[in-house]
Structures are given as C-alpha cells and as structure tokens.
Amino acid sequence: MATEEHGGGLSFHPMDQFIVKPLFGNGEVHWYTPTNATLWLALTVLAIIALLVVGTRGRAIVPSRVQSTGELMYGMVHKMLEDITGKDGLKYFPYVMTLFCFILFANGLALLPKSFSTTSHIAVTAVLAIAVFLGVTILGFVKNGTHFLGLFWVKSAPLALRPVLAVIELISYFVRPVSHSIRLAGNIMAGHAVMKVFAAFAAVLAIAPLSVLAIVAVYALEVMVVVIQAYVFTILTCVYLKDALHPGH
Helix, strand or coil, X not given: CCEXXXXXXXXXXXXXXXXXXXXXXXXXXXXXXXXXXXXHHHHHHHHHHHHXXXXXXXXXXXXXXXXXXXXXXXXXXXHHHHHHHCHHHHHHHHHHHHHHHHHHHHHHHCCCCCCCCHHHCHHHHHHHHHHHHHHHHXXXXXXXXXXXHHHHCCCCCCCCCHHHHHHHHHHHHHHHHHHHHHHHHHHHHHHHHHHHHHHHHCCCHHHHHHHHHHHHHHHHHHHHHHHHHHHHHHHHHHHHHHHHHCCCC
16 A cells, blocks of 8 residues: 655555465564464465366256356367377366466455465475476486487487577576566566556546546456466466477477
C-alpha cells in the first residue's frame, strides 16, 4: 500500500508481496515453519485434486463444466506430448500433465486477492526445472547409453566446426534449467510487481481512474500469462524429453 512520506511523496514497496512469512506469529522462517508459501502450495494441490479427481469422478457421457475443463486440459497436454516426442513419450504423460497442472493452478491462484505467488520464487521454479533437467539427462543415458552424447555432436556441420559447436551445445544444454526456471519466475514476478505499483497510485485522487484502468489492463494480461507460462514450461519439457528419447533426430 502507498503511504505518504514526510516530504509529500509516496512510498510503496511492490516487492513486499513476495516475502515468505510464517503463518503463525512473526518469528524466523525455518525449513519446518508453515508459511504463506506452504499454504498456497497446498491450496494448489487441493485445487488440482478438486478438478481432476473430484470433478471428473462421475465420468458422465454429457460432461459437466468441471469435467469438460479437465478433459480439455488432458487432451491438450496429451496431444502436445505425442506430437513432440512421439508414441514413446506417452508413458511419461503423468509427469508432464502434473507439471502443467501445478504451474497453471499456482499461477492462477496467485491472481486472487490476498494470495501469494509461489511461482514467482526461483526456489520453486528451480526445483521444477532441475527435476526436468536431471530426469531427461538420466533418461537419455539409460535409453541410449553413450549415443546420447550425439546430441552435442552436430554431424551436419563441417568437421572443423563440430568441436566448437559441441562446446556451444554443451553449454546450452547446462543452461537449460537456468532459463527454464528464470523465465517462469521472472514473468510472474514482473506482472505482480507492476500491478502493485499501479494499485499504489490508485490512492492518488488525481490519477486514480487511470490507475484503475491500468490495473484492469495488466490483470487481463496476467490472465493470459498464467496460461502461456504454464504452456511454455510444459512444451519445453516435452522438447527436452524428445532429445532424451531421440538424441539423433
């Protein structure tokens, strides 16, 4: 919230909304302390269960809105995975679907009033990205052995350039979890920070109408970002999975 400084200006802290705080009391945060992040991570899991388990348990021929939403998400992720990785990748559908649902619901719940944005924290997105990175790397070696290293050897390039390109490809490969996690956290954090800035200026009567319009516009944009970032994270996971299953392609 904006507050007036002694000099007549405004002082607000748009990044305060990302502070992890204990749910009970005001003590220090330890690894075992229930926090606002813990609460909203739990609510994300419960929301997914409500949609995909409770909402679809009837399996009606004429589906309800909740069942239709669940089936739409299921079909979209299933087709995405099959189109990118082929039939071989469908056995990993549960993991990819879980990733998509978690990011989508975590992003969406963060748009509720008084909520906490868990995916704006690199600690959350990095865990997701590192899990994908380690998973596809281990899978690549298990499925292909040393042939997995062919992913870094560009056979179509001139022989003299292949060692240089191999170094570039290797660096690019290890940068994947960094870009994978920062892209999600950065986009979510930026959107929420911008909304907080405009909300702070809504207290100034002279520009309040413009501030409200700006909040509505940014909020509408954030609704799209919620879906787009979940989609981007998932489709990149599918691409990395394809590289592990078919390194020579």
